[in-house]
Amino acid sequence: MAGKSKLNPKVLDYLHKKLNKPISSIRSDISVLKREYPTATLNAIAQIYAQKNGESVRRLIKSDDKLTIPIVNFEKPVIKKIKKSRSSEPKIKIILQFDTDNLFLKKHINEINKAYTKNCYTCVFILARKVFENLIIEIMRAKYPKNRELFFDENLLRNLDFSIVLENLYKKRTEFEPDKKEAIERLHQKLKPFKNDANDKVHSLYHIVENSQEVDNWNLDTIIALIKKIM
Known part of the structure; x- marks a missing residue:
């Protein structure tokens, strides 16, 4: 089943280097995110996690994992220009x-x-x-x-x-x-x-x-x- 796939170590290593976060923290964040998307594989969740942080791990995950990536809309933060009164x-x-x-x-x-x-x-x-x-x-x-x-x-x-x-x-x-x-x-x-x-x-x-x-x-x-x- 898709939900029981293992997290690719290369994905973890890539996120660790790019985000400068401990691997344990990345694992924990991905596990929490998995609850929102139970049908996606861990590697697919890792892609969502990467996107949230401005990165991508698509090239490191298999085709089967990619098929389970849900459609997620990432809203860009709205930068409000403060007008000088x-x-x-x-x-x-x-x-x-x-x-x-x-x-x-x-x-x-x-x-x-x-x-x-x-x-x-x-x-x-x-x-x-x-x-x-x-x-x-x-x-x-x-x-x-x-x-x-x-x-x-x-x-x-x-x-x-x-x-x-x-x-x-x-x-x-x-x-x-x-x-x-x-x-x-x-x-x-x-x-x-x-x-x-x-x-x-x-x-x-x-x-x-x-x-x-x-x-x-x-x-x-x-x-x-x-x-x-x-x-």
Whole structure:
């Protein structure tokens, strides 16, 4: 009878080597599995056991044994992909806000906030300096459209250095309304040292901003508020 066939030693040896399990454990597992398939031979059960463990011993068993192998459906484990919830992503910290229709300026400000959120504080300095410089030039361009020499180098065909444009704005402060004049004076006090500090971080390898406090101490939101007041 099929159920009384002996287990092929070669089958046991193969499973022992492939599964790295003691032969005694393999025998025991096959005996337990035999209860589920009483009409199958032990060697046929060994094939089922091998399949459950990702192996096959078909080439080691006889044709008679193969005939008793029952049809068994082995369900592949379903690997669930865990979707990252949006809530798990860090919320962007807004340290700089400025309403503008200028797409490029808007993207720069968004990048500043993202850099701060991701602890890329040196990037915050460099990008903020870039934004402030362009906004100051816009103030001068709007106020003095016929005096381009205040913000533009006609010989080099490029904007003047930030420090020069900032000084020109300060020198022209009396030509603005009184409240804007005061805003320019305060802006000059805050923006000039920030510009110098940011320049160091742009050009020097040794200037790295390692914590948010160094950014926070400059009160970038105050600088942008003063610029808004002047515009």
